[in-house]
Amino acid sequence: MxxxxxxxxxxxxxxxxxxxxxxxxxxxxxxxxxxxxxxxxxxxxxxxxxxxxxxxxxxxSDLMDLNYLRRGLxxxxxxxxxxxxxxxxxxxxxxxxxxxxxxxxxxxxxxxxxxxxxxxxxxxxxxxxxxxxxxxxxxxxxxxxxxxxxxxxxxxxxxxxxxxxxxxxxxxxxxxxxxxxxxxxxxxxxxxxxxxxxxxxxxxxxxxxxxxxxxxxxxxxxxxxxxxxxxxxxxxxxxxxxxxxxxxxxxxxxxxxxxxxTKVEGEQTFYRLKRDDDAGQPRWVLAQDAAEYGEDAFxxxxxxxxxxxxxxxxxxxxxxxxxxxxxxxxxxxxxxxxxxxxxxxxxxxxQPIGALEITPSVTLLEPLEKGKAPGISQRSLAYYRDRAGFDAQFLGQNIPLPDLARAVERFGAVATLEDGSSELKYTHFSVVMCAPRRQAFVTAVNIDGAQSRSLPRGRDRWYYDPRLDQSLQIGDELYGFEPDNYFDRGHLVRRQDPVWGDSAALANEDTFHWTNCSPQYWAFNQGSTLWQGLENFILYNTDADNLRASVFTGPVFSDSDELHRGVQIPQRFYKVVAVQDGAGTLSSSAYIVSQERYARNIPFERLPTGPFQDFQVSVRALEDATGLDFGELLRKGDAFTGTQDQALRSLADVQHPRRKR
The missing domain is CATH 2.40.10.120 (Thrombin, subunit H)
Incomplete structure (x- = not known):
C-alpha cells in the first residue's frame, strides 16, 4: 500500500x-x-x-552475536x-x-x-x-x-x-x-x-x-x-x-x-521518479498522481x-x-x-508455552539427493529407469504423439529433460510439457479394457519428477493454498486409465506426478457428467467390449488465460480418443470441455454455480485450437459428422462408437 x-x-x-x-x-x-x-x-x-x-x-561495529539471527527468526x-x-x-x-x-x-x-x-x-x-x-x-x-x-x-x-x-x-x-x-x-x-x-x-x-x-x-x-x-x-x-x-x-x-x-513549485508538490529521462534529467510527477505509479517508481x-x-x-x-x-x-x-x-x-x-527454540535441524547434516529439498516429494532417477511410456503401436496402427511445431510457435518451447529428450515416460502413458506454462502440451495413455484393474485411491501424494527441472513443474505453491479449494489438482491422464495388467499398481502411482496435473475448478474436476463423466463414458465402453483405446488429453492454451498466483489458468481442456473394434476398424473423436467462466475474474467471496460448456468437435478443429497435429489417421477416423461444434447436453449426445448389444 x-x-x-x-x-x-x-x-x-x-x-x-x-x-x-x-x-x-x-x-x-x-x-x-x-x-x-x-x-x-x-x-x-x-x-x-x-x-x-x-x-x-x-x-x-557490524559484529553481532549468533543469537541475533535466532532471535530474528x-x-x-x-x-x-x-x-x-x-x-x-x-x-x-x-x-x-x-x-x-x-x-x-x-x-x-x-x-x-x-x-x-x-x-x-x-x-x-x-x-x-x-x-x-x-x-x-x-x-x-x-x-x-x-x-x-x-x-x-x-x-x-x-x-x-x-x-x-x-x-x-x-x-x-x-x-x-x-x-x-x-x-x-x-x-x-x-x-x-x-x-x-x-x-x-x-x-x-x-x-x-x-x-x-x-x-x-x-x-x-x-x-x-x-x-x-x-x-x-x-x-x-x-x-x-x-x-x-x-x-x-x-x-x-x-x-x-x-x-x-520532493520539490514544491508554488502550491504544487512534485515527487521525483527513480529513473531519469533519456537525457539524464530528473523526472517529476505531481503528488496527487503518485498512486498511479507504484512504490518502486520513486x-x-x-x-x-x-x-x-x-x-x-x-x-x-x-x-x-x-x-x-x-x-x-x-x-x-x-x-x-x-x-x-x-x-x-x-x-x-x-511464543506459546512449549514452543520449540529455533535451532538448526540435525537433518540438514545428512547428505541430500541432488536437486531435492527436505519436505518435497520426489523419487530417485533410478525409479523411472524401466518406464516404457505411451505405445504408438498399441492399436496395431502407428498413432504417435502429436506434432507440436505449431503449438511451440504459439505458446513456447517444449520442456526438455536432462538427456535432451522431451517425452516423460510413465507406466502406460507419457507427458510432454510446455516450459513457459509449466503444464502439459499433451498427455497420451493406452487403455486395455480386458486387463483393467480396480485399485483403491488411498491417500493422495503428489510427486515432482526428477527428470525435469523442478522450476518447470507446478506443485503445492498453487494447489496447497486455494481458498475454499477453488482449484483442484486435476489429473490429465485419469487415474484409472493406465491401471491395467501386472503393472497396475505402479501405473496408479505414476498418475500422481505434478507433470500430470493441471488446475481445474473443483466442481469441473469432480463432476460426474463433465470432465470425469466423459472419461467414465469412454472407459465404460472400452471395458465392456474389451476394446483398446489411446487417449490424448491436455489444456487448450490461450493468450487470454488469466494469471492466478503466478500460473496462467487454462480455460478449456481437450480430449482425443482413438479406439479399434474387433474388426480392426479405427475410430476417433475429439472433445473440448470448458471452465472458462471460472478461470476468468476468479472470485473468492463466493463460489459460482451453473452449467459447464462442453462440446464435441472435429479432430481438425481441435488441432486448430491447440496447435497440435494428431496425424492423418485420426483425422480420417473422426466419428464426428457435424460441420459445427456440437454442444453436449448429456453423454447421450456423444458421437462415439457404441458397444454392440
Whole structure:
C-alpha cells in the first residue's frame, strides 16, 4: 500500500541529509539518554553484550552475536502479509502486519481503514522462501473486526482482531506467538541501526537487516512530530504496516510512510521518479498522481515510522473514553502489570508455552539427493529407469504423439529433460510439457479394457519428477493454498486409465506426478457428467467390449488465460480418443470441455454455480485450437459428422462408437 510522509517530514529529512545540518547526537547520544536506552536493552530478554554498549556509544561495529539471527527468526514469525480486497469504491492491494497479542494484529490505518475493509481482507502467514529458495505454502487467516477494531488516522495505525484458526482450521494462530510492545521510550537512539521485516509490494517475507540508521526521533516533546521517527531507506518503497526493530529485536516503530525526493513549485508538490529521462534529467510527477505509479517508481530518501510508545498511549486514551475488555487485557500485558496467561512479562518475543527454540535441524547434516529439498516429494532417477511410456503401436496402427511445431510457435518451447529428450515416460502413458506454462502440451495413455484393474485411491501424494527441472513443474505453491479449494489438482491422464495388467499398481502411482496435473475448478474436476463423466463414458465402453483405446488429453492454451498466483489458468481442456473394434476398424473423436467462466475474474467471496460448456468437435478443429497435429489417421477416423461444434447436453449426445448389444 502506497503512503507518503507529510511535507513537514520531508523538510526534516532533507535537513538531516545535509551534512552541515546533522545534529551532534547522531554521532554520540547525550549521556542523559544512555540510562533509559540501557534499561530498554535489559528488558529485551537478550542480555547486553560489550558490543551493544560500544554501539550506543558511537562505535558502529557490524559484529553481532549468533543469537541475533535466532532471535530474528523468532521475531519474523508473527509478521504476515495482508491482502486487502477492493470494492467498487476502493482499490485493493497488499500491506504488512504483525501480531502484538493473542489474536490481535497491528498494521496501518491506510492498509485497513475500516471494519468493512478488514472483513473482506485476510492475513497470510509463512509466505516466505524456505532454506532451499522454495516458496512456502502460506497459511491464511480471516480478520474478526467484530471482536476488536481500533484505528487512528492521525497516527496511521489499526489494531484489529483475527480468527483463532486458519481458514481450513488446520493451524492455530497462537502457534505464531506475538511481539509484545513496550510503551516506554528509549528503545533506540539516533545513529543506531534498525531492521524491518515485511512484505514489500506483497512479495514473500523479506528483511532489511541493519541497513537503516535512525536519523531523528521526534521533534520537540509535545509536538505532533514527536510521535514519529525517521530512518534511512534502501531503494525499495513499501512495507506499510511492518515492524521496525532495534538490535535487540524490540519493536520501536510501525513503518507507515516513505519520504520521497520532493520539490514544491508554488502550491504544487512534485515527487521525483527513480529513473531519469533519456537525457539524464530528473523526472517529476505531481503528488496527487503518485498512486498511479507504484512504490518502486520513486526515489526514496527515508522512511517514517510511528513510535510504539505513541501508539500505546493513544490506545490507553481510547480505552479510558470507551473501555473494552479485550483492549484492557492487552494494555495490562503491555504495561507488565498483568501478562497474558502462560507468558512471561520479560519476554518481548512471545511464543506459546512449549514452543520449540529455533535451532538448526540435525537433518540438514545428512547428505541430500541432488536437486531435492527436505519436505518435497520426489523419487530417485533410478525409479523411472524401466518406464516404457505411451505405445504408438498399441492399436496395431502407428498413432504417435502429436506434432507440436505449431503449438511451440504459439505458446513456447517444449520442456526438455536432462538427456535432451522431451517425452516423460510413465507406466502406460507419457507427458510432454510446455516450459513457459509449466503444464502439459499433451498427455497420451493406452487403455486395455480386458486387463483393467480396480485399485483403491488411498491417500493422495503428489510427486515432482526428477527428470525435469523442478522450476518447470507446478506443485503445492498453487494447489496447497486455494481458498475454499477453488482449484483442484486435476489429473490429465485419469487415474484409472493406465491401471491395467501386472503393472497396475505402479501405473496408479505414476498418475500422481505434478507433470500430470493441471488446475481445474473443483466442481469441473469432480463432476460426474463433465470432465470425469466423459472419461467414465469412454472407459465404460472400452471395458465392456474389451476394446483398446489411446487417449490424448491436455489444456487448450490461450493468450487470454488469466494469471492466478503466478500460473496462467487454462480455460478449456481437450480430449482425443482413438479406439479399434474387433474388426480392426479405427475410430476417433475429439472433445473440448470448458471452465472458462471460472478461470476468468476468479472470485473468492463466493463460489459460482451453473452449467459447464462442453462440446464435441472435429479432430481438425481441435488441432486448430491447440496447435497440435494428431496425424492423418485420426483425422480420417473422426466419428464426428457435424460441420459445427456440437454442444453436449448429456453423454447421450456423444458421437462415439457404441458397444454392440
Amino acid at each position: 502506497l503512503s507518503f510522509a507529510s511535507q513537514n517530514s520531508q523538510f526534516i529529512v532533507t535537513q538531516l541529509m545535509t551534512p552541515a545540518a546533522v545534529p551532534a547526537r547522531i554521532l554520540t547520544p547525550a549521556p542523559m539518554r544512555l540510562l533509559p536506552r540501557l534499561q530498554r536493552m535489559a528488558e529485551s530478554g537478550g542480555a547486553i553484550s560489550p558490543r551493544d554498549l560500544e554501539r550506543i556509544l558511537g562505535n558502529q 523468532r521475531a519474523a514469525r508473527p509478521v504476515c502479509r495482508i491482502e486487502v480486497r477492493g470494492n467498487a469504491l476502493e482499490r485493493g492491494g497488499y500491506g504488512s502486519g504483525f501480531l502484538v497479542g493473542p489474536q490481535l494484529l497491528l498494521t496501518n490505518h491506510h492498509v485497513l481503514n475500516s471494519e468493512d475493509t478488514a472483513q473482506r481482507s485476510s492475513a497470510d502467514f509463512d509466505f516466505e522462501l524456505d532454506l532451499y529458495g522454495m516458496r512456502q505454502t502460506p497459511v491464511r487467516f480471516r480478520f474478526a473486526p467484530e471482536a476488536g477494531f481500533w484505528t487512528d488516522k492521525a497516527l496511521d495505525f489499526t489494531l484489529v482482531a483475527l480468527s483463532s484458526h486458519s481458514e481450513e482450521r488446520k493451524v492455530a494462530l497462537e502457534s505464531y506467538g506475538f511481539l509484545r510492545l513496550n510503551r516506554k521510550t528509549g528503545k533506540t537512539e539516533v545513529g543506531e541501526s534498525v531492521s524491518i521485516i515485511g512484505h514489500p509490494s506483497g512479495e514473500p517475507k523479506q528483511v532489511a537487516l541493519r541497513e537503516n540508521r535512525v536519523l531523528a526521533i521526534g521533534t520537540e516533546p509535545g509536538h505532533a512530530g514527536d510521535d514519529f521517527l525517521w530512518y534511512e531507506t534502501d531503494t525499495l518503497g513499501g512495507n506499510s504496516g511492518s515492524p521496525v526493530f532495534n538490535d535487540q529485536w524490540q519493536v520501536v516503530a510501525l513503518h507507515h510512510a516513505g519520504v520521497p525526493a 526515489l526514496w530518501l527515508a522512511n517514517e515510522g510511528v513510535r510504539v510508545s505513541s501508539i500505546v498511549k493513544a490506545l490507553e486514551r481510547r480505552n479510558i473514553d470507551a473501555p473494552n475488555a479485550t483492549l484492557t487485557a492487552w494494555l495490562e500485558d503491555v504495561s507488565g502489570s498483568k501478562p497474558y496467561p502462560g507468558t512471561r512479562a520479560e519476554d518481548h518475543l512471545v
